[in-house]
Amino acid sequence: KFVDLGKGWRGGRVASLAACMPIIDELVSPDASVVVVGADHIFDESMLQEAASIDLSGDGDEACVLVEFDLNGMCGLPASTVFCATRPLHGADRIYNIGPDLETYSGIEAGLIVFLPATLRKLADQGRGEVRVANLLSEVARRGTLRMLKTEGRTWFSVETEASAEFTSNGLRHCGQDYVLADGKKVHLVGLPRKLETSPSDGGEWAEFSVEKWRS
Numbered sequence: 001k002f003v004d005l006g007k008g009w010r011g012g013r014v015a016s017l018a019a020c021m022p023i024i025d026e027l028v029s030p031d032a033s034v035v036v037v038g039a040d041h042i043f044d045e046s047m048l049q050e051a052a053s054i055d056l057s058g059d060g061d062e063a064c065v066l067v068e069f070d071l072n073g074m075c076g077l078p079a080s081t082v083f084c085a086t087r088p089l090h091g092a093d094r095i096y097n098i099g100p101d102l103e104t105y106s107g108i109e110a111g112l113i114v115f116l117p118a119t120l121r122k123l124a125d126q127g128r129g130e131v132r133v134a135n136l137l138s139e140v141a142r143r144g145t146l147r148m149l150k151t152e153g154r155t156w157f158s159v160e161t162e163a164s165a166e167f168t169s170n171g172l173r174h175c176g177q178d179y180v181l182a183d184g185k186k187v188h189l190v191g192l193p194r195k196l197e198t199s200p201s202d203g204g205e206w207a208e209f210s211v212e213k214w215r216s
Contacts, residue, residue, distance in 0.1 A: 001027070013038075013133060018124035024117060031057040033064075034115045041111035044154040051149060054114050062119045062140045064147035065095060066112035068156070082109040082134045086148065095146045098137045110156055113137075114149070 003020050005011065011019065017036065028034055035051045037043070047066065054064055067084050083105035085097035098109065113133070115123070123136045140146040180186050 014123060014126075017120060021121060021124045024120065028117050030117055032117070033057075034117060034120055036113045036115060036120075038111040038158075040159045042157040042159075043112060044156060047112065047149070047151065047154055047156065051112055051114050054147070054149070056114060056116050056147070059147070060145060061147045062116055062143070062145040063137060064114040064149050065098065065137065066110040066149045066151060066156075067095065067107040068110045068151045069107040070151075070153070071108065082137075083107070084109055084148070093148050094144065095137075095141050095148045096144075098141050098146065099134050100132075109134075109137075110151060111158060112149070112156075114147075 001023055003023055005016065005019055009016070024034060033052075033054055033056050035048070037048070043066075051064070051066065056062065056064060065084065067086075080100060082098060082100050083102040084095050084107045085102055085105045086094065086107065087096050090096075097105075119136070119140065123133065126136065137146060178186055
C-alpha cells in the first residue's frame with residue numbers, strides 16, 4: 001500500500017510522515033518498528049534488511065539512526081546535514097547528541113531512521129507546527145533511547161545537492177536498465193520491479209523494487 005499525496009504536494013518531510021499515520025496505525029503493531037527512508041537516498045540492501053530487523057521495543061529504545069563515520073572525502077553535503085555525537089566508551093550503540101549545529105561530532109545521520117509507531121506519532125503531532133525530525137531525535141537522544149546503526153563501509157548515496165546528485169549518477173550509470181513509462185518517457189532503473197501500480201489521482205506510475213547491489 002502507499003499514500004498518494006498528489007502531484008502538487010509541498011508539505012515537507014514531517015507533514016508527509018504525519019499523512020501516513022492512518023495507514024501505519026492500520027498495518028503496524030505498537031511493538032513493531034517503522035523504517036523511514038528518504039526519497040533522495042539510496043542504500044545497500046543489507047542496510048535496509050538490518051534496519052527492518054531491528055527490535056526497538058525489546059530494548060526500550062524509541063528510535064534508531066543510521067550513522068556514517070567515514071567523513072573524509074564526503075561529496076556535496078547539504079547545509080541541512082544532521083551531525084551525531086557518540087561516546088564509544090560509554091555505549092557502543094548509543095547516540096548521545098544529534099542536530100544540525102553540533103560543534104563536536106563523530107558522524108552524520110545518513111538518511112535512514114527506524115521509529116516505534118508511538119515515536120512517529122509524537123513527531124506527527126508535533127508536526128502541526130514548525131518542527132524538524134532532528135528536534136525529536138535530539139529529545140530521544142537526551143533520554144538515552146536513541147540507538148545507532150553503522151554503515152560500516154557499505155554503499156549509500158544521497159542526492160540532496162547538485163554535487164551529490166552528480167556523484168550518485170556517476171556511481172549508478174553502469175548499473176540497472178532502461179525502462180519506458182506509459183507516457184513514453186525513459187528512465188534508468190537500478191533493481192528489478194516486483195510490481196507496478198498506477199496512482200488513482202494523476203495516473204503516475206509507482207514501482208516496488210528488489211534492489212540487489214550497486215557497488216562499483
